Amino acid sequence: MTEDDIRLIKSAKRGNMDAFSKMVSNYKNFVYRTAYGILNHKSDAEDVTQETFIKVYQSLKGLRDERTFPSWLAKITVRNALDWRERHRRHRTESYEESLVSSGLNPHHQSEIRMDLYQAMQRLGADHRTILILRELHGFSYDELAEILELPVGTVRSRLHHARLQLRDELNREGSV
Amino acid sequence: MYCDFQTSELSAYVDGELSGEKRKVVEHHVGQCAECREVIRDMQQVHEWVLQTLEAEVVSTDLQPRVLSAVSLMHQSVQAKRVLQLYTWGLVVVFAAVVWGILASPVGRLMEVFFRLGVAAGHSSLRLLGAVGFTWSTVIIVSSVVLCTVCAITVFRMLKPSEVVL
Numbered sequence: 169m170t171e172d173d174i175r176l177i178k179s180a181k182r183g184n185m186d187a188f189s190k191m192v193s194n195y196k197n198f199v200y201r202t203a204y205g206i207l208n209h210k211s212d213a214e215d216v217t218q219e220t221f222i223k224v225y226q227s228l229k230g231l232r233d234e235r236t237f238p239s240w241l242a243k244i245t246v247r248n249a250l251d252w253r254e255r256h257r258r259h260r261t262e263s264y265e266e267s268l269v270s271s272g273l274n275p276h277h278q279s280e281i282r283m284d285l286y287q288a289m290q291r292l293g294a295d296h297r298t299i300l301i302l303r304e305l306h307g308f309s310y311d312e313l314a315e316i317l318e319l320p321v322g323t324v325r326s327r328l329h330h331a332r333l334q335l336r337d338e339l340n341r342e343g344s345v
Numbered sequence: 346m347y348c349d350f351q352t353s354e355l356s357a358y359v360d361g362e363l364s365g366e367k368r369k370v371v372e373h374h375v376g377q378c379a380e381c382r383e384v385i386r387d388m389q390q391v392h393e394w395v396l397q398t399l400e401a402e403v404v405s406t407d408l409q410p411r412v413l414s415a416v417s418l419m420h421q422s423v424q425a426k427r428v429l430q431l432y433t434w435g436l437v438v439v440f441a442a443v444v445w446g447i448l449a450s451p452v453g454r455l456m457e458v459f460f461r462l463g464v465a466a467g468h469s470s471l472r473l474l475g476a477v478g479f480t481w482s483t484v485i486i487v488s489s490v491v492l493c494t495v496c497a498i499t500v501f502r503m504l505k506p507s508e509v510v511l
Contacts (some may be wrong), residue, residue, distance in 0.1 A: 185420060192412055200404035214408050221412045225419065285398050303360070305393040308364045325362070329353035335386045339394075 169235060177234040188228075192221055198238070198260050198306070199245050205345035206249040208290055222243045227234060243316045246298055253294060296331035303328055319335035355381060369476050450467040 174193065179187035199220050204213035222246050231240055289297055302308050302316060313324045350371075357363045360373040375381050447453045474482040 185417065185421075188416065189409075189413055192409055192416075196404050196409055196412070197402075200408070201399045201402050204402050205399055208464060210405075214405065217404060217408060218412050218415060220413055222419065224417045285394050289395075301399065304392045305399050310357070310360070310375075324355045327359055328360075329356035331389055331390050332356060334382075334394075335391055339391070 169238060171238070174234045177228075177231070177237050181228050181234075183230070188225065195241060196221075199241065202245045202301055203249045203252075204241060205255060205289070206246065206294060206298055208286065212252060212256070213249075216245070216249050219252075220248050223248065238306070239316050240313045241307065242302060242306060245304070246316060248296070250294060260316060267331065284339055285307065288341075290337055291338050292334055293330060295327065296334060299328050300331045300335065348379065350374050350380055350381055355384055356388065359385055359392075 176191050180191050184214075196217060198212055200217045203216040203220070204210065207213050207216065217233050220241075224241065231237065289300075292300070299313065299317065302313055308316065310321050310324050310328075313319075313328070314321045317324065319322070319327070354363070354367065354371055357376075358368065363371060368467065448457070459461070474485065477485070
């Protein structure tokens, strides 16, 4: 986190809408990718992103240390995404082709690994997917993961390990590893 | 052959989350165990793939305006609520000041006298009813009601324009 980010968050906490807008711009992909990794559905992930920023706006004043903003934001995002998943208990899995088209990328030029990875991730449990995304994508430390997921560090370590092994096995089945 | 060392220590090693002593133990083992080296390679590859795959995902361009519009609406509603609260408190203060002003004026003194008289009359009536007992209280109340009704009817008739008999 840069000093600029900290200044921005402090300013947003005081109710500055321009600062909040800049904050949304800086962190929208952070939130969206986390939600997308958990839900694997583009429009659901966007709804969760919107909901998350509304919650951030409502509770930003309660954030004591601005340096912990990324893990605080990740905690809200994960909670929202998991709640959303509970509320909408349905199998809404976007096809890989649909996902690529909606992201504006040409499906024919994407590596097969990406498709395999999505399919393999889909077969992991939500707990495993969540911890993998938080670690592999955002690089949170074990202590931060423990804080975000409200788990002991030992559980974080073993869950992450099992998630990685399971994903590797799933990718092996797909023939990517 | 299955290596017994394949535990969460390997993940922690890959993530740089092991303390000096434990790190040395894992390093020493990995140096000798091809199977664990392969697991570590797989983990690093999985990390690269997850990172590359999800980093390619970007939110649609219309999301930010949507979020800001929702938050802006909420911001306005919060501001409106604050203004309303301010106005309400202002009205309460003005009302209290007006009431105090009236009570402090000669009109207020006169109102106070009438109020005290009313309270005293109420107290006396209650004490009278308590002293005479239930039966007499009932008689007095019923008689008062009848008397008041008769008075009201009489006043009403007096005020009503009389009909001219031809």
